[in-house]
Ligand SMILES: C[S@@+](CC[C@H](N)C(=O)[O-])C[C@H]1O[C@@H](n2cnc3c(N)ncnc32)[C@H](O)[C@@H]1O
Ligand SMILES: Nc1nc2[nH]cc(C(=O)O)c2c(=O)[nH]1
Ligand code: SF4
C-alpha cells in the first residue's frame with residue numbers, strides 16, 4: 001500500500017520560502033523509464049495549463065493545497081528515506097521555490113521532475129520527465145470536466161502548451177524523457193512533427209527510445225480502452241510505450 005501523507009494543512013503561507021503542496025506520499029513510480037521504482041512524490045498545486053483530462057484536478061481546475069516551508073518538505077522527504085524523489089504537480093516549475101527545493105534535494109536523492117515543458121528551471125534535475133501537451137489536450141465546452149466553465153482557458157491553454165525553445169533547453173540541460181499522453185492514432189502525426197521540430201532546434205540527441213507513448217486514462221476502465229491502441233502505435237513506430245502502473249495497481253485513489 002502507498003504510504004499516506006501526514007501533511008498538516010495550514011491555509012496561509014509560513015514565513016520564508018514555501019510551496020503549495022497538494023500531496024506528499026510514497027508510492028512506486030508509475031510512468032516512464034523509471035516505472036516500478038519506489039519513490040517519494042511531492043505534488044505542488046497550481047498549473048499554467050488546463051488539460052481537459054488532467055488526472056490531478058485538485059492542482060489545476062480546482063487547486064487545493066497546504067502551504068509548507070521548503071525545509072518542512074525536505075524533512076518529510078527525509079522521513080520516508082527514499083532513493084528517488086518525484087517533484088510533480090500541477091506544474092511544479094511555475095513556483096520559484098521549486099528551484100530551491102531541487103537544490104536542497106540534489107545531493108541526497110535521484111530527483112525526477114514531471115513537467116509540461118513550458119517552464120525551464122535553473123536547478124539540478126536528474127531526470128526531466130517532459131510531457132508536452134498535444135492539441136487533443138485542449139479543454140473545450142464539450143470535453144470539460146463536469147461542472148467546469150472552460151472560459152478563457154481554451155485559448156490560453158492552446159497558446160501556451162508548446163514552447164519549442166523551453167523544450168529544447170530542457171533536453172539540452174538534463175537527462176530526459178518525452179512522455180506524450182496519447183488519446184488515439186490521430187495524435188501520432190502531431191507527435192512526429194513535434195519530435196522532428198525539436199530535433200531541428202535542440203543541440204541534443206533525441207532517440208526514439210526517449211519518446212514515450214502513454215495511454216490517456218484516469219481509471220482502469222478508461223485505460224482498458226486506450227492501452228492496446230497506444231501500445232500498437234508504439235510498436236509500429238518504434239517509440240517506447242509506458243504503462244500507468246499506479247492506475248493498474250490503485251486505480252484513481254489519491255496519494256498513489
Ligand atoms: C498531473 S501531470 C503533472 C506534471 C505536469 N503538469 C505535466 O503535465 O507533465 C503528471 C503526468 O500525468 C500525465 N497525465 C495527466 N492526466 C492524464 C491522463 N488523463 N491520462 C494519462 N496521463 C495523464 C501528464 O501528462 C504528466 O505526464
Ligand atoms: N505512482 C505514480 N507515479 C507517477 N508518475 C508521475 C506521476 C505524476 O502525477 O506526475 C505519478 C503519480 O501520480 N503516481
Ligand atoms: S499540464 Fe499537467 S497538471 Fe496541468 S492540467 Fe495538464 S496534466 Fe494537469
Ligand SMILES: [Mg+2]
Nearest residue numbers: 055056088256
Ligand atoms: Mg499522476
